[in-house]
Amino acid sequence: MLNKLIAITVLGVVLAFQSVTVQAEDAINNIENLLEMNRNIEGEFRQVTYDEKGKQLQVSEGIFLLAKPNQFVWDSVTPFAQRIISDGKYITVWDVDLEQATKKPLSGAVGNSPAALLGQPAAEVLPHYEVTALGKEKFSLAPKEDQDLFQTLTLSFRDKVISAMSILDALGQTTVIEFKNVETHEGVAKENFVLDLPDNVDVIVEGQ
Numbered sequence: 001m002l003n004k005l006i007a008i009t010v011l012g013v014v015l016a017f018q019s020v021t022v023q024a025e026d027a028i029n030n031i032e033n034l035l036e037m038n039r040n041i042e043g044e045f046r047q048v049t050y051d052e053k054g055k056q057l058q059v060s061e062g063i064f065l066l067a068k069p070n071q072f073v074w075d076s077v078t079p080f081a082q083r084i085i086s087d088g089k090y091i092t093v094w095d096v097d098l099e100q101a102t103k104k105p106l107s108g109a110v111g112n113s114p115a116a117l118l119g120q121p122a123a124e125v126l127p128h129y130e131v132t133a134l135g136k137e138k139f140s141l142a143p144k145e146d147q148d149l150f151q152t153l154t155l156s157f158r159d160k161v162i163s164a165m166s167i168l169d170a171l172g173q174t175t176v177i178e179f180k181n182v183e184t185h186e187g188v189a190k191e192n193f194v195l196d197l198p199d200n201v202d203v204i205v206e207g208q
Contacts, residue, residue: 027133028126031155034137035122038162039068043182047076052172067185070106070119071193086119087193094195101197104206118162129153 042065049058062076074084081096086106094101129141137157143150154166165177197203 027131027139030133030136031131031139032122032126034157034160034162035118035125035155037160037184038118038157038182039066039121040185040187041066041162041182042185044180045074046178046180047175048177049173049175057173064179065188065192066119067188067193068119069121071190072119073192083195085193085195087190092195092197094197094201099198099200100202100204101195102204102206 042063044063045061047058047060047062048056051057059079060076060082061078062074064075065073070086070088072084072086076082076084083092083094083096085092085094089106090103091106092101092103126141128144130144132140132142134140134154137160139155141153141155150167150169152168154164155162156164156166161182162179163182164179167175167177169175
């Protein structure tokens with residue numbers, strides 16, 4: 001009788017584990033499909049950062065443009081002008097008012113910019129995260145490896161279009177990004193991702 005109970009318990013654990021595994025695979029497949037559908041998009045964003053107690057620290061708004069492979073423009077207009085541009089190999093952060101720009105290899109900068117996270121092929125990104133479905137079009141991503149970028153990332157979609165992103169960083173701060181007026185495109189000219197800096201801008205090149 002005891003052996004039968006043990007066998008039933010083990011079977012129940014195995015079935016439960018298989019169910020969880022299937023759910024995880026379904027979540028990964030769903031978010032992978034959604035991410036791939038949102039790699040050639042453009043629109044507007046509103047980004048709000050809160051401290052660990054929920055106090056609002058900063059609000060910024062602007063426009064963005066994403067295009068395969070790994071090309072993007074993240075253009076903050078308010079409260080101060082900042083342009084983050086990737087040509088697929090390098091990412092440049094230009095603080096317009098400070099007349100300063102930082103250029104670094106894209107491979108070493110991913111994670112610091114929401115656009116960089118969205119710009120990569122989903123099949124390359126997702127293996128590095130534990131994916132949990134919070135709804136049909138809402139997912140939580142937790143890094144498998146120890147890193148200082150963030151603790152969790154939540155992605156939300158509406159009718160298969162990216163609608164929001166929430167990032168809880170290592171310091172306990174939360175950044176919430178709302179995407180508006182998002183449209184897909186079939187591809188844009190590479191010139192959109194070339195940053196022509198004025199002569200008075202001090203450029204710092206990292207990773208060389």
